[in-house]
Amino acid sequence: MIPIISLIGRSNVGKSSLFNLLTKTNSSLINNKEKTTRDRNYGFFVIKKKNFCIIDTAGIDFFKKKEKKNFLKIESYNQTKFAIKESNFVIFMVDAKEGIQELDFYILKKIRKENKSIILVINKIDKISNKEKIIDFYRFGIKKIYKISVSHKKGLSNLLKEIYISSKKIIKEKEIKTVLSNKLNYLIKIRICFIGKPNVGKSSLINSLVNYNRMITSSIPGTTRDIIKVSLNNKNIEYIFTDTAGIKKKNKRKTILEKVSEKRSINVIKKNNISIVVIDANTEIYDQDLSIINLVIKSKCTFFIVVNKWDLILKSKKNEIKKNINSRLQFIKNIKIIYISALYKTGLKKFIHHINLVYQESLKTFSSSCLTSILNKAIIQHPLPTGVTGKAIRLKYAHLGKKNPLFIIIHGTQTQYVSRTYKKYLMHFFQKELQIPNTPIQLFFKKSINPYIKLIN
Template sequence: MIPIIALIGQSNVGKSSLFNLLTKSKNSLISKSHQTTRDINYGYFLIKNNQFCIADTAGISFFRKEEKKNIIQTESYKKTKIAIQKSNFIIFIVDAYIGITKLDYFILKKIRKSNKPFILLINKIDRTNLNDKIIDFYNFGIKNICKISVLHRIGINKFLKKIHLFWKKLNFSKLNNIPLIKKKNNIKIKICFIGKTNVGKSTIINKLLNYNRIITSSIPGTTRDSITESLTINNIEYVLTDTAGIIKKNKQHSFLEYISIKKSFNIIKFNHIIVIVIDAYIGVCAQDLSIINKIINFGCPFFILLNKWDLIALDKKKIIKSIIYNRLRFIKNVAIITISALYKIGFKKILKQIKIIYKESLSTFSSSYLTKIVNQAVMQHPLSMGATGKIIRLKYAHCVNKNPILIIIHGTRTQYISLTYKKYLMHFLQQALHIPNTPIQIYFKNNINPYISKNNNTNY
């Protein structure tokens, strides 16, 4: 077991900034707006070869009557309490610039009720003339106090030493010798769920995990951070990543929304399989087609989930399905699965499809076999000469990468091969190699004649 540290405090005290600094990542969104973090975000960092798990949590606020109506805020607070319960010790972060507030006393009361050991961390000490405000924090009567500035990296080394000494006092050294759940025999498949807002991405992941890991609500844009959680079944570890809902640029009302969406697309690169979630009740919109087009351009293996299938009447399902399939007719060899996240219908198909695509994406092919298939494709549909009037020849092919599969085809005058013919080759290779669910990236390379330069330089 690895010690779990929970970062607790009100909004905008620097919890997410500290989390990103310690984990050396940009997993937590940072913004000046309140309640940027809504869910628990877990990460790992090392101090003297000792591993720690750190949990970034939502900022705590007073629950007035009008605030209780806010579902997201209520759920965020519940998640923060879960993080406190699961943690081995707590880092209570306060803002030196603001000073002590009634909210800090409220949070401190909650932390003390948990009976968990904790450290008081005073952040933003880089501001001038703050001595009086910093001294006020000593009125809390807390022994373990540390002062830092995350922004200017002041006091970070002292803070890490403080954590290490605090950890030693709590006798966690024996627990920390056990490595982070890693089994050599386990297959690790990284899956990213992407789609518009309110299509059910978070609900699908919660149902797969069999508990409410991610906050869900009917409010668009509930998920902001990319939340990752693991699920292990039969020695296969499924690393599931939930992303922020994608909305059009003209509907992005804040910089935070822009960053969330940009992060959703950036995280795709680090996953093996992409699952595009579409609301079957609404149908395939222009935004869905835009998302699919971007995933195709990335060259990642993907399949489509039509969620909320339970909302469609039985007598209309065939008609709706034909309309959706017609809208997606430009996609070839991509699985489309109908599910209901609410009633957990069709979920076995999800994991089955993930295993099929992952197995296909790791396939290996010899150069001779690939060259033979390329020649068959050319025989069935010969290359046109084009404007040059010269013959384009494809000589041999070889695979240079897996997941995604990248095939290099060598030949002459390959720069004149049209995009249409390239797509034809991709689909032909998918069928011939028996990997219909996995996209293939093709790169053409011209063979250089070594005698051309010599002939040009020869004097007769």
């Protein structure tokens, strides 16, 4: 069993900064604005060749009577509460600069209800000169106290030692062996990211797939901010789903947080095996949807399209809407469109089946003779035009460069004059002949050099 640690505390005490430092990532958003983190964010780090899981959580706050209906605040709190329950021990983080607060006692009371071992971490010690503020924190009655500065990387070595020692006391060796043996059963890992406009149902879809409320879902656009990863284990396959922030139009991005969230959403596409573009069936396909699809195409990532909220469409209008969607997406050839309802969990079996199919496609290997034969067949069916210099363009043979994404190298003469439209024709021809309609192909044209050219000159 990998030890699980949750980071708990008020907003803006440095939980996300410590999370990013330990995991050596920028998975958690950092901002001076309070309540930046909303969901549970999981990461991993290593101490002495031992793996640890750490959970970044939303800052806990008092609940006022007026805020009982504040959905996001309640859900953020529930996510934090769940993190405390599933962790082996808790890092309770406080701010040395602001000193001890009434809210700190309130949070500590919530942690102690779960009967977890607690490490008190006093952050921002570089910002104080009066040590009396630190002495105040001893009133909590916590034995394990560590003073650090995340921004200056001070005091971290002692904290890491304590984490390592605490884990050895709490986690039994038998449990570790049991879970490790179970982990080995999952031979295949497929990384899938969900991308789309805000409020199309990306988080709801992941919650339905894993069968519990892992992500906060809301009708309020922009609820998801961080890059959140969730695993689903099924039939020796581990599916690693990544939820991303919804991508808005440039003129509708209001805050720095929204801009950073969306930039990360774009970067995460390249780190996954498959991208899922989620579209809302209840609205038309807007230019923003097309822009997101173009973004995925340019990234050369394997992808397909999911139309969510299909339950909201009347039976009499479903065929009409399908025609409209196909018409708007006619510029994409061979890409599968799956209609689902994340709310009612319809179409999810088909969805998982297609993920497996697409992943298998992306791993196929093709011989040079097979690829060259398909190249020649494509040229016979649609001959190459003459280059701009008047010289004939000749494509001689093709071979595989790499897989996932598929990279085919084509050798010939005057290849620099092959037009964009002919390149697209070849790409679609290869997809059809190789029976990999969902896998994008990158073509690289290599110019053959005449070895006797220097002798002629």
